[in-house]
Amino acid sequence: MPPRSSSPTRILDALRRAGLPGTAAQVAVLDYLRRAEHGHFSAEEIHRRIAADGDRMNLSTTYRVLNQLVEAGFVANVPLGKHHSLYELNTGRAHDHLVCVVCGRVEEFSDPTIDHRRVVIAKKFGLHLVGKTLALQGVCGECAARVHPARPRVK
Ligand SMILES: [Zn+2]
Ligand SMILES: [Zn+2]
Known part of the structure; x- marks a missing residue:
């Protein structure tokens, strides 16, 4: 984990408060988007960058986790046609x-x-x-x- 990581324990708490199990994959994706702040990323890009950080996760898990995080309101999705979306941290703005x-x-x-x-x-x-x-x-x-x-x- 990079030293700048925004406390994974707090991320886990937030996920659990929202009724999610807070799996390692959910924490990794949310942690990545929190550190990236204003970025907009495709699922493939998020997957690639998390893998580069050393966390093992397959692409279909990344998609599933992103959907869970969108449903729970942590992440916003920017739809770009039928099978393509960008994802960003939902700041409520x-x-x-x-x-x-x-x-x-x-x-x-x-x-x-x-x-x-x-x-x-x-x-x-x-x-x-x-x-x-x-x-x-x-x-x-x-x-x-x-x-x-x-x-x-x-x-
Ligand atoms: Zn251009
Ligand atoms: Zn945006």
Whole structure:
């Protein structure tokens, strides 16, 4: 375990208070996201980094643990299409995301008009909102600048 680790005992207490068993995998994932603070990570990335810290855990366990932590409110998920999500520590601060589909860069924003409208729109459709975060996907300025529109054609 790295020395900067935020007390695993306190993480374990918090997990148990939320009714989770507090398995080693749950502690490892939550500890990682707490140390990473404002990061947004895919399940694969979280899995890879925890493995690099020396903890053994398979990818399907990482997915299962992330779902448990999202359900318990410790972790927030940023849905990017049907089978892809990013995960971040749930700080209780409502915000939305801008995601570059080329480099994967994530920026956060919050806009009171969007916050209000999304509730109004969901209500109109009789939709009970479960996921609250919005992810706008596109190509960031830096990636757009790297694209050469006049690429020579290969014959
Ligand atoms: Zn980009
Ligand atoms: Zn975020």
